[in-house]
Amino acid sequence: MLKNYLKTAFRNLWRYKGFSLINISSLAVGITCCLIIGLFVWDELKYDKFIPEGENIYRMYTEDTDVNGTTSTASVAPMFATYLQSNYPEVESTTRLLMFNGKLLLEVNGISSYENKGLIADSSFFTMFPLKFLRGDPKTALEGATSVVISETLAKKYFPDADPIGKIIKIDKTDFAVKGVLAEIPEHFHLDLQYIIPMPAAGVEKERMERWTWNQFFTYVKVKPGTNVQLLQSKFQAAVKKEVHREFAADGSSYVPFFQPLKDIHLKSSEFIYDNAKRGNSVYVKGLSIIVLFVLIIACFNFINLATARSFRRAKEIGVRKVIGAHRSQLIFQFTGETILFSVIAVVLAALAAYLLLPSLNAFTGKSISFNPITDPALGAFLLATSVIIGILAGIYPALFMSGFQPIRVLKGLKPVNSGGSTIGLRQALVIVQFALSALLIICTIIVYNQMNFLQKKDLGFNKDQILYFDLPGDLAKDPETLKSELLKSTGIVSVTAGYGLPGDQLAGDGVIIPGKEGDRNQSVNLFIVDHDYIKTMGLKVLTGRDFSKEFKTDNEEAFIINETAVKEMGFGSTEQAIGQRLKWDKWEPDSINPVKKGKVIGVVKDFHYKSLHEKVSSAVLIIYPEATVKMAMKVKQEELPKTLDYIKTTWTKFSPAYPLDYKFLDENFEAMYQSEQKLSTLLWIFTMMAIFVGCLGLFGLAAFNAEQRTKEIGIRKVLGASSLDIVTMLSKNFLKPVLIASIIAFPVAWWLMKSWLEDFPYRIEITAWVFLLTAAASLLIAFLTVSFHAVKAAISNPVKSLRTE
Amino acid sequence: MIQLKHIFHWVNQGGKRVFILKDINMEVNEGEFISVMGASGSGKSTLLHILGTIQEPNEGDYFLKGESVYQLKEKQRSLLMKQNIGIVFQAYHLIDELTVYENIETPLLYLNIPASERKARVAEMLDKFQIVGKKDLFPSQLSGGQQQIVGIARALIIEPTLLLADEPTGNLNSKQGEEIMNIFKELNQEGVTIVQVTHSEKNAAYGTRIITLSDGQIEHAKNDQ
Known part of the structure; x- marks a missing residue:
């Protein structure tokens, strides 16, 4: 039939x-x-499924609500792990990762380069995530302050002929001993890593590790099988409210912790503002x-x-x-x-x-x-x-x-x-x-x-093209001027600026104080630590007032430049009226003579999109504060770029022979955003x-x-x-x-x-x-x-x- | 063997009933070869379709081997029909996608006959009608007369108690038609009961009895013995 x-x-x-x-x-x-x-x-859904007992593992995140709305963050305070571990018997173990950009200089016998995918982790990391070791013992690999576990790739790169176990790697100029080599890390692990160093290596003081408000840690919690996580979560929320909320509640804001299942990390974290996971959408x-x-x-x-x-x-x-x-x-x-x-x-x-x-x-x-x-x-x-x-x-x-x-x-x-x-x-x-x-x-x-x-054609309010930038190591950051003038000798470099806060790069969120008749008012802003050449180099437009100038000796201590949005949010009325308004800012490293920067608005710049166009421009304040300088950026000419790059490299080596040059172009960051x-x-x-x-x-x-x-x-x-x-x-x-x-x-x-x-x-x-x-x-x-x-x-x-x- | 009792069939046209068949009573005995005649529209095709249960009348009873066909459940009726009735059409109605062999075999498939028996029975049929050499051809490769022979072979493969033929020679030339009618005659002599619908007096004469329909009624039945 x-x-x-x-x-x-x-x-x-x-x-x-x-x-x-x-x-x-x-x-x-x-x-x-x-x-x-x-x-x-299917591949997207496969993330972290390979981890044994993964259904019992959760990552902490918090929802912060303030006047600007609610944001979710995967980085939490160090006390979260400590408190969970010691107060709830249903918590089997916890492990933390310190939030940092993951990039450190690795050196072994003349082989040296910046390695991107580093983690700083509690020693319990490999108990929670039992990644396969080729060499070494996962139980003890992260003990002490100077051990390091590296990937097979790094092992082959830095120790091509020898067994790396017990050998020394210089990481950011400090000696670390290799205690383990990881087998190829499964692709579907939400963390992208090449090496791990133990938490004590970060040298965080004990006092800071006991804080409830220093949100710098990705914290994982493994509960015992059969635990009611909802219940645990609400108990912990109550505890956090008791420990932290009094600091926040005054201005009507809230701060609530949540448990995120391990399997949700990859796909359900796209809204988080700080995250180190490989994220899908x-x-x-x-x-x-x-x-x-x-x-x-x-x-x-x-x-x-x-x-x-x-x-x-x-x-x-x-x-x-x-x-x-x-x-x-x-x-x-x-x-x-x-x-x-x-x-x-x-x-x-x-x-x-x-x-x-x-x-x-x-x-x-x-x-x-x-x-x-x-x-x-x-x-x-x-x-x-x-x-x-x-x-x-x-x-x-x-x-x-x-x-x-x-x-x-x-x-x-x-x-x-x-x-x-x-x-x-x-x-x-x-x-x-x-x-x-x-x-x-x-x-x-x-x-x-x-x-x-x-989005691509939109005027960003500054010029992101042909801007090259790099980090300044400690001693150079203290005195960038000599390097600046040396670089400017090249005809290929138009202008150079040093500071902290480049569009599309790491930004500082802070507050400024607006003194008023009814008392001081706090305004949260993005703070740009700049020098006299920042506005010129980035191509910002000054609408009213003026740029920082060396002719005004007071600019270093008393001048503020704000953007249009800040004019509105601070309630100054028009851009003209903003000029001369008084502002105060608490310095990050207060010196005894002048713990507060007090001064006036000297200029208003056109709004510039220093974050992705997914976010609305918020208030920006530009100040001169050389103590916080960490980066240098320069506008280069497109023609003869290779020659200019060579010149930058040579100059860099003269100034900082210990660290290789690691530069980036600003527009790369913007491409990544979309x-x-x-x-x-x-x-x-x-x-x-x-x-x-x-x-x-x-x-x-x-x-x-x-x-x-x-x-x-x-x-x-x-x-x-x-x-x-x-x-x-x-x-x-x-x-x-x-x-x-x-x-x-x-x-x-x-x-x-x-x-x-x-x-x-x-x-x-x-x-x-x-x-x-x-x-x-x-x-x-x-x-x-x-x-x-x-x-x-x-x-x-x-x-x-x-x-x-x- | 077959009895039709008070068969009425009509269509509604403009609110009025137009009768196609009007109080048909007839009996078909085993071994008969009945020719149904009548002008176009006299209801002879409908009568044949009712006998083949392709169509159901609006009123009346149909007994086949003592069973009241319309009282049976759908499944039982279908089984009774596919075991007992073979139909030959004017337009042959072979399945174009199947070969001669497969066309003849198909009714056996629906009776769940095992493969070996199917093979034997189809071979016998091919032999009987001397179309062994054509068994792998498709209908489109055959002449009309040959197609009709295949149609007859297909109708006979189930060894029916009743063979119905609806103007089996209507699409054929006279020589082919004669051949087909001779086949029917032989089959009848072998014991197959046949009811055929035809226009032609000549073809009707092959039968043992003629029923003439006029405006849906049987005009007169004469025994031709």
Whole structure:
């Protein structure tokens, strides 16, 4: 029986090659998209699953609420771990990582370079995260203050020929002994690390380690199995309220700790302001899944559409089979079986395509996903199961529909069902859904693209291009002027500034005091420690007042420059009125003579976007405070850049022979800020194209059937005097209406979706009507071109031929 | 063997009942070869479809081997029919995607006959109609007469108690038609009960009894013995 069905199926497939090609290829494209995105999503969900008893591990984070709103932070105070460990018996262990940028200078016998992925951890780190050691004992590897555990990569780099255990590495000029070598670290670990040094090495005083407010630690807690974490969390929240809140409550703010499950760290931390984890974005993961679902739905609808359209051709077979004894269930089985066959073929093709496309996906996402259904039988079985499910989903409706044909009508040569209109209605409805989904994707793509374009072209209020910067080691930071003047000797360097607080780099958040009649008012601001050349180097625009100047000796001690937002937030009225207003600032390292900087606003600069455009510009205050200088930045000329770089390197070595030069360009930071949106934009383009392509394939097939079914009608109309144009119009009209309706349905959905997406951007484009008009026009044009091929073919055919066949 | 009692069938046209069949009573005995005649629209095809249970009348009873067909449950009726009735169509109605062999075999598949027996029975049929050499051809590769022979072979493969034929020669030229009618005659002599619908007096004469329909009613039945 099965053999008989298979034979019929294959012969049908072959006989209607065009139909089969459209069906299989559109389904294959849909499934390929699904596979690719499925692999990506699956990979995203795999994070930290390899850690034994990971379900008992939580990371602490806090929600801080103040007048500016609520922010979440994954870095918490050192006392969190201490308190949890000693007060709750259900806590099995804790471990902390000190927050730092992870970059230190490593030196072994002349091999020296900055290594990026360093962690400073409590000795319990490897108990909580039992990473595999190639050499050394995880239990003791982080004991003492001068031990270090390195990755296999670093071991090979610094000790190419020797066993590193017991050997000395100089880390930031201090000796550390290698106590362990890690095996390759699993890719799906949320921490990216190359070496770990123990917490005591950081040299934090005991007093600071006992603070409840120094939020510098990523803290992990492992609870005993069966612990009610909700209960533990609320107990701890109460404890923190008691210990900390009194310091905060005065101004109506709050500070609440939470337990974040280990498995949520990768995908559900995208809102955290400080985090060291490898972060994904669950919104984009969900968004992509939905888009891909769209493509698959469109492909499945093609199946249903073409199958019901084609069903009239098979009506005779169905009638005959029924008359000679086929039961309806047997026919349903037969026809569903055929769609399953189609979808199995499509899945095989899709698996092949996914296999070939995977390297590009890996390059694009920076992942190393593997996919081979042949060597991985579970995956193969899953794919097979999927193809059967898709086959059933796409095939069940046509099968039910076709198996319901009345044999008597079929055999009498009538249309197989009385209500032939119902399937035409259904097909139109499916076409509407397909094109609505396509239109939705087109609109989203255009708007995302425009927004990205807008962000890239937006005037940032400063010039981020050709600015090179580097950290200054201790002694150089104390006296940057000599280095500055030495660098300025190069013709390739336009200007140089030293300070702390470069746009797109690390920034200092602090407060300034506005003295007033009713007492002092505190204003939280971003503080920029600058020198006389900062505004010039960064290309900031002074709106009123003046830049810092060496001609005014008082500028060093008494001058403040603020941005436009600060003028507003501090309540100074206009930029002109702001000049001369008094401000105070508590120095970071108060000297006995002058613990407070007191002075006046001497200038207002135009708002400049020192953070990503995801955030609104906040109040900025520029001051001269050489004690806090940590970085140097310079504007270089594009031409002769290599020569200039050489000069910078040579000069650097003269001044700081102990540390190699490690420089960066400022615009790199800004590119990184929009990376995820850029990728989203690219993916949207790709999948929108796919959706449109698949939708058009279906429309193309439908148009072919429509033209074929109406061959006789067209013949008669032509004989009666209809022109080819009349025929084309008549045939195309049928399809253009649903496309137009689809666009209109898609508009409000797309508008609402994009409006909420854009709301995340304080600086955003307006959604204009032309996007919708363009989309409608594009959909119509695409649909028309697709349909008109068959319409024109039918219209120019010789009517004698079509009539003779009847 | 077969009894039709008070069969009425009508369609509604403009609120009025137009009768296609009006109080048909007939009996088919084992071994008979009945020809149903009548003008176009006299209801003869409908009568045949009712006998083949492709169509159900609005009123009346149908007994097959003593069973009241319309009282049976869907499954039982379907089984009774596919075991007892073979149908031959004017337009042959072979399945285009299947070969001659497969077309003949298909009814056996729906009766869940084991493969070895199917093979034997199809081979016997091919042999009987001398179409062994054509067994791997598709219907489109055959002439009309050959297609109809395949149609007959397919109808006979289930060894039916009743063979129904709806203008079996209607699409054939006279020589082919004669051949088909001779086959029917031989089959009848072998003991197959046949009811055929036909326009042609000549073909009707092959039968043992002629029923003439006029406006949905049996005009007169004459025994031709």
